[in-house]
Amino acid sequence: MADSSSINSGSPSFLVAPSRDRGYLLTEQVNPASQQLDQLSTDDLVGLFIEEDLRPQQAVSGARTALSQAVDAIAERLRGRGRLFYLGAGTSGRLGVLDAAECPPTFCSPPELVQGILAGGAPALLRSSEGLEDLESAAVTDLQQRDFGPEDCLVGIAAGGTTPYVRGGLGYARDLGALAIAMACVPTDQAPLPCSIDIRLLTGPELLTGSTRLKAGTATKMALNILSTGVMVKLGKVYGNRMVDVAASNSKLVDRSIRILRDLLGLEREAALRLLECAQGSVKRALCMGSCDLNAEEADALLTVHRADLRSALFSKGMTLPVQDSALPQ
CATH class of the missing domain: 1.10.8.1080 (Helicase, Ruva Protein; domain 3)
Incomplete structure (x- = not known):
């Protein structure tokens, strides 16, 4: 049997065994409800997804206190000179970019007020580049290019809670004295993140094992909807439930x-x-x-x-x- 060190020494970095087994993470566990997924009738498959997709709402409900704290803390910073940044890789990063892009047309906010940062930049929106999530330093560089400072807010989004890119960004934000908010879909004790506010959306194992674009992605989108809308309400961009800061541009x-x-x-x-x-x-x-x-x-x-x-x-x-x-x- 070959020595493991000799195998790893010649392997690409992403093939080297991580320091901790990812199999224990909640988002990586096998869902017993879908063990026969490939043998289900179409109607049963759809029904199973519908049933499981009730869990993201329950997960968001469980994070109510942390979400409330985040809305108030972000709004306080944005009333001054602060800005809000979402940072992530893969699905998590794309959802952040989507939420940021929808703020200007919805609330007539300047594009620089809410920004999404995706590992790999704009090309990663259309073509997967998940390997870039392994670079902690890349997040720091991306934040520095946007003049991220102590008055700003960072929401680091990582479904599994272990993404080095997100960890690096959150650590940098906290060291600067900026508001660092973590959003993940595993318990804190499984994957602690450097942050001031810790939002945990516990959606459980995915029907397709490890595919966090499913329930984890749905819960993340729901939570981001609450964050951005709640903050804009606090900033006076809504009267009752009307978008009074809308600009009639089409x-x-x-x-x-x-x-x-x-x-x-x-x-x-x-x-x-x-x-x-x-x-x-x-x-x-x-x-x-x-x-x-x-x-x-x-x-x-x-x-x-x-x-x-x-x-x-x-x-x-x-x-x-x-x-x-x-x-x-x-």
């Missing part, structure tokens, strides 16, 4: 903007469209103008005083807007 968003103005100001469609045009497509500016009888410049000045928080700005004028179901004919 026909769909124009229609949505008009509905918001009709619902909250009680306007007919044509009047809502005229107001939106006077507000240069900004729903928040239009709501401020229409409710307080201000021109665009006056509305902007009022919102600036109140850090773009519409509710606070209206309250200062003794105004509130009725939040109700959209019942007007479209």
Whole structure:
């Protein structure tokens, strides 16, 4: 039998046995419910997936306290000069990039406010490059290229909790004094990560063993939805449940903007469209103008005083807007 050291010495780095057996990780365990997956009827296979996909919601519910802490901590930093970064490899990294990319059209936030960093960069979005996740130093380089600093926030996403790229990024963020938040789908004692807030989404073994794009990916997407939306709500980009910071930049968003103005100001469609045009497509500016009888410049000045928080700005004028179901004919 060959000596193991001689085998490893000539092997690529990813074939060298890791210092700890990954088989014990929750995300790498075999799911007994799917041991006959390849022999199931199509209907039974689909039914099994539907049943198992209830678990991501349960996992997110179990992380409620940590998610709440993260929303408040991130919002506090973003009220100053801070930015939010998601960092990960493979599916985890792609989900972070997706959530970051959806913030500007949803909340009219500047693209630099929420950023996704994926091991391997843009090419890894379309073509797998998971080998790059083994480099701790690569995360540090990627963060430095974006001038990541102590006032910023980093959410390091690693389903299995052992990704060196994510560990390196979180360690760097913590050493800088930035807000370091870990998100993983295994218990902390299986894979501790350097962080201030530890979000654990315990979805259990996957139906396809080790394929964390499944339940782990679903739970991660749900958790990121909560983080980004919760933070934007705290930053005043939502009034009731309306996206008042939306900018009417295409026909769909124009229609949505008009509905918001009709619902909250009680306007007919044509009047809502005229107001939106006077507000240069900004729903928040239009709501401020229409409710307080201000021109665009006056509305902007009022919102600036109140850090773009519409509710606070209206309250200062003794105004509130009725939040109700959209019942007007479209």
